[in-house]
Amino acid sequence: MxxxxxxxxxxxxxxxxxxxxxxxxxxxxxxxxxxxxxxxxxxxxxxxxxxxxxxxxxxxxxxxxxxxxxxxxxxxxRAMVFQEFNLLPWRTARGNVEFPLEVQGMARAERDQVVTRALAQVGLDRFGEFYPHQLSGGMKQRIGLARALSVGxxxxxxxxxxxxxxxxxxxxxxxxxxxxxxxxxxxxxxxxxxxxxxxxxxxxxxxxxxxxxxxxxxxxIDLPRPRWTDDEAIKTSPKFIQFRNDIWRxxxxxxxxxxxx
Ligand SMILES: Nc1ncnc2c1ncn2[C@@H]1O[C@H](COP(=O)(O)OP(=O)(O)OP(=O)(O)O)[C@@H](O)[C@H]1O
Ligand SMILES: [Mg+2]
Structure with a gap:
């Protein structure tokens, strides 16, 4: 809490x-x-x-x-994901996700496992060896998220x-x-x-x-979960629209x- x-x-x-x-x-x-x-x-x-x-x-x-x-x-x-991607341009996607773990002093073998899992979680397992300039904005954001998740x-x-x-x-x-x-x-x-x-x-x-x-x-916001399985149903529900309108006002x-x- x-x-x-x-x-x-x-x-x-x-x-x-x-x-x-x-x-x-x-x-x-x-x-x-x-x-x-x-x-x-x-x-x-x-x-x-x-x-x-x-x-x-x-x-x-x-x-x-x-x-x-x-x-x-x-x-x-406690991990932070920033608006600017804050990736190190000279490190690959893998290297960026690995960075905080190195700082923490985690052993290499464990680091490899954790990074592989974090990249898979954000759907970038095939892009580990790419450098930030070779990735799209969405991918860079996912690397940022993987880096935050990697520290558990x-x-x-x-x-x-x-x-x-x-x-x-x-x-x-x-x-x-x-x-x-x-x-x-x-x-x-x-x-x-x-x-x-x-x-x-x-x-x-x-x-x-x-x-x-x-x-x-x-x-x-007491909309039902999970919300990702049928997001269209959630987003077109009267309750969603009511919340959205009230907040907008x-x-x-x-x-x-x-x-x-
Ligand atoms: N380092 C700083 N030095 C001086 N003023 C600052 C500093 N950081 C933020 N401010 C001021 O404090 C106020 C709040 O800034 P903050 O970045 O927290 O707003 P925000 O709600 O995140 O805005 P945005 O939606 O634009 O990101 C702003 O008026 C900003 O100018
Ligand atoms: Mg802000």
Whole structure:
């Protein structure tokens, strides 16, 4: 379980003359094994909160607790998938997935096994020897996911992982992610700008508002699972459409309220 307790975060400019309040007093509990999405206008602090929850940034105020321990830095059971693929161009797909395991000091034979499994999980077993520049955007994103999965995390933090993909590949990736998630139900915190993506994937959609970044709604998405076996039926169901419309309405209010909109 992830517990975000009264988290606020201020960014201070290099010359210390400007203070920007990115997050204000956010409290959330995320149950283990659930899929939760963060949705909200640009600049409302979604990435900041994800990085705080993962231990990459220390919040100005408040605390994050995961499984009864206070987060004070990154840990191997928490993996992050970034929007930018962040692959090392001089390493093959295999080499990229292997990288965090090398850093952890895992022995070569075990590493080989783990990497082979992670590449197979994302459907790229035949592409291990390809370099990033030889892979499509969707494949690079899958390598990023395989790299995150290879460390066997209990918690997966994903920051707009499909944002750069074309719409068809994006839908395929959503289905693959749902299939993968159904097989082991890790705790996933997923940032997206897509209302449909958030509703389709999530057990809960947390909506954020800006200036300062804060939680404005917490919506339980009780659509049936699995959702990948007949995604069309899910996406055309009255319940899905109702969730999507309700969330859109709230989001539009936030966008209108943005200072520079
Ligand atoms: N390193 C930084 N230094 C100063 N300000 C920052 C820094 N990182 C983020 N900010 C500011 O904090 C606010 C929240 O940023 P954040 O990246 O968390 O937003 P976001 O919700 O992820 O936005 P987007 O949807 O565009 O990715 C923004 O106004 C941004 O300008
Ligand atoms: Mg962001």
């Amino acid at each position: 992830i517990e975000i307790r009264g988290v606020s975060h201020r960014y201070i400019s290099g010359d210390e003359t400007k203070i920007f309040e990115a997050l204000s007093n956010v409290s959330l509990k995320i149950e283990s094994g659930t899929f939760v999405s963060f949705l909200g206008p640009s600049g409302c602090g979604k990435t900041t909160l994800l990085r705080i929850a993962n231990g990459l940034i220390t919040p100005s105020d408040g605390e994050v607790w995961i499984d009864g321990e206070r987060v004070d830095g990154p840990a191997p059971d 995390p209990s918690y997966l933090f994903m920051d707009e992982p499909f944002g750069a993909l074309d719409p068809q590949i994006r839908e395929m990736m959503q289905l693959e992610l749902m299939k993968l998630w159904d097989s082991d139900r890790k705790t996933v915190v997923f940032v997206t700008h897509s209302v449909d993506e958030a509703v389709f994937l999530s057990d809960r959609v947390i909506m954020f508002g800006t200036s300062p970044g804060r939680v404005i709604a917490d919506i339980a 709230q989001l539009k209010r936030q966008l209108v309220a943005m200072p520079d909109a």
